[in-house]
Amino acid sequence: MSASNESLTSGRKHSEIARSPMATGPESEAPSPSDVRATDRWLLKRVSSFLGDPPVEFAVRGGARVRAASTPVARVTFASRATLVSTLADPWVRFGDAYSDGSLSVDGDLVELLEVVYRASARAEPSWLRRATDLAHRPRVNTLSGSRDNIHHHYDIGNDFYSLWLGSTMAYTCAYYPTPTAALDEAQTAKMHHVCRKVRLKPGESVVEAGCGWGTLALHMARHYGVRVRAFNISHEQVAYARERAAREGLAGQVEYVEDDYRNISGHYDAFISVGMLEHVGVKNYPTLGRVARRCLGSNGRGLIHSIGRNHPARLQPWIEKRIFPGAYAPSLGEMAQIFEPWDLSVLDVENLRLHYAQTLRHWLGLYEAASERVRAMFDEKFVRMWRLYLAGSIAAFSTGTLQLFQVVFATADNNDVPWTRAHLYTP
């Protein structure tokens, strides 16, 4: 992560490569056992081509280098031919693993690298290959016990760790930046107000929250909107943290944290809110989630679901799904419709905040890098690199439009007590 872009484009070797006859047919590039460099170049070209020939230089440490015609924004160096070959066998997963264990290094800006890779590969990757990758990596299921395992894997690795880089709100979901220059905490607070105003919470009302993280939104609703909240979460660590916080802030009488699955929500409420849980529900369970929401709400009920999404149905990047978020999935709007349509729930408003998530993640990554020594002390270097790649890759995914962020407001079908326009969201 040290070399600037300039250094990548001015070196002697790059010029040599640029002059070499690399644009000819595959025959002339066939590997020759007597020429290690030629073989490596051929393999590196396969990597570049697989990724849609992004403006990136690919290299083997101390050996061959290739780059597509454009000025490269970064250099990816494989420690050995073995790393290179294994990456070619399963590029998306192996790239992440090799970056994490240090057998692959990046010179240049990691986010910028991932952005150009996302852009180029979106244009290039044949759908059969994506399907083959999907088949090779089966998703983890979200049964009641499966969900517990999946959630434990990510959210229970330590509240201290998350508190290093989530900002003071401990909100681990997309923030809402009233202006692009807003600070992280300010934007997280604005997001919570945005959500509460979208469902027009009124004092004395009751809210059920499905998936409450460290409990921030529930406390915010109780404190600023005078509502009672029951907040569900299956992460033991998060619930413990949230309960302690509610007690410390004197809100334990208004906010009840329940360590249980959203499928077990009972009771009746004025509003159903779920921010950042849908990614862990699984499309198969969307009608169940909708049934739970419908069952909770009376005829004046309304709700909000906030989730990472996609422009079209597609699995998450396989390395993310395997190493970071087992069982997670980001739905398209068409898939999200399966939550609402079976229960005649009426979608009132959808807002796509993907550029806000890119900005949120930039702030998180900044804090994360500033705390990387402490992360290394808590875990190890591999963990530091793995989570850096996850955060940087997520920035790239949102900034390139690979991922979306949908906030969907809904109401029961016959609820006419809904906002006449959305102007109230924008008039303080």
Add this chain to the structure above:
Amino acid sequence: MSASNESLTSGRKHSEIARSPMATGPESEAPSPSDVRATDRWLLKRVSSFLGDPPVEFAVRGGARVRAASTPVARVTFASRATLVSTLADPWVRFGDAYSDGSLSVDGDLVELLEVVYRASARAEPSWLRRATDLAHRPRVNTLSGSRDNIHHHYDIGNDFYSLWLGSTMAYTCAYYPTPTAALDEAQTAKMHHVCRKVRLKPGESVVEAGCGWGTLALHMARHYGVRVRAFNISHEQVAYARERAAREGLAGQVEYVEDDYRNISGHYDAFISVGMLEHVGVKNYPTLGRVARRCLGSNGRGLIHSIGRNHPARLQPWIEKRIFPGAYAPSLGEMAQIFEPWDLSVLDVENLRLHYAQTLRHWLGLYEAASERVRAMFDEKFVRMWRLYLAGSIAAFSTGTLQLFQVVFATADNNDVPWTRAHLYTP
């Protein structure tokens, strides 16, 4: 349409009916050939029950009457048992036809009647019956020539007729009421600004409009936003009207009206806009519509589709589909996703304006009733009643949440030049 609600609940006959043992099993209510009234009552009860027993009194002219327990909001009178029997055979279509030809009359407020019927039947109608009705009434197809026939049926019946009740804008789509008390023309103008601001039109840009009605929005965009517009429509009457209007208003150099199908749109544009055409496209053709939009737009492209919709996939009310809008269909958001998802188009914003459409239709119905003598002179009494039922039924459909109105803003996937928030829509 004369008697007040009070008169419906105070008559002697109603009290008698209320006291009669009508809540017992079907055996005791079987028709007796010797008792015409008993048979009619049995048939009327079938009608009431089919509709979910709304608070409506059902009667045969000069004969039997029944009503469900609640205070009726209106009385529906069948002119004869023949009308009653034929209505039972095909209730949704025959109700409309009988109302139109006068063999069924309504005392009380027509809109209120239809609202209680929509509400009760939504709770009561078994899905097998809706499917049977759907099978009995096959939709008209939207091939290139089929679409021309379908559009001609509705939109080419006379610009003079429409000008009687659409207000001065001649906009035949849902208006946007900044406040519920806004006037019709003001709300139609606000809608056009809302649409233009949602896609952020800038002077010098080019816009393609798919389905332009009488050309109002195209002229508005050219006049107020300084854009060039190519506007497509297959209604010959509407295009002729629009061209004349553009020439009269000195905008013919900026706005070109093309009498052709959206499938034949060519060229590149900064924005793709379609307000109130999707209802005539047919779900099967949604990917085609999306392909056209994608093909039109460059990497900074954005678009807006405004359409009547549903909370879940369902055919239109069969009488409306048969008599008023052949080939028309109001999609769910899940179905609309088929426009965007195959082409990686990114949905940025969805706004549901169903209560605005109920208000628009109330204004239209008011103007229509005020001009009913002139409509009768243009057509006949049957036509007057038919269109009254269509407008009143549409108010009821939107006010009860049977129909929705979705405005969907979208952009090409990699377009980051999109509004940071939606605040600009609400700050003049």
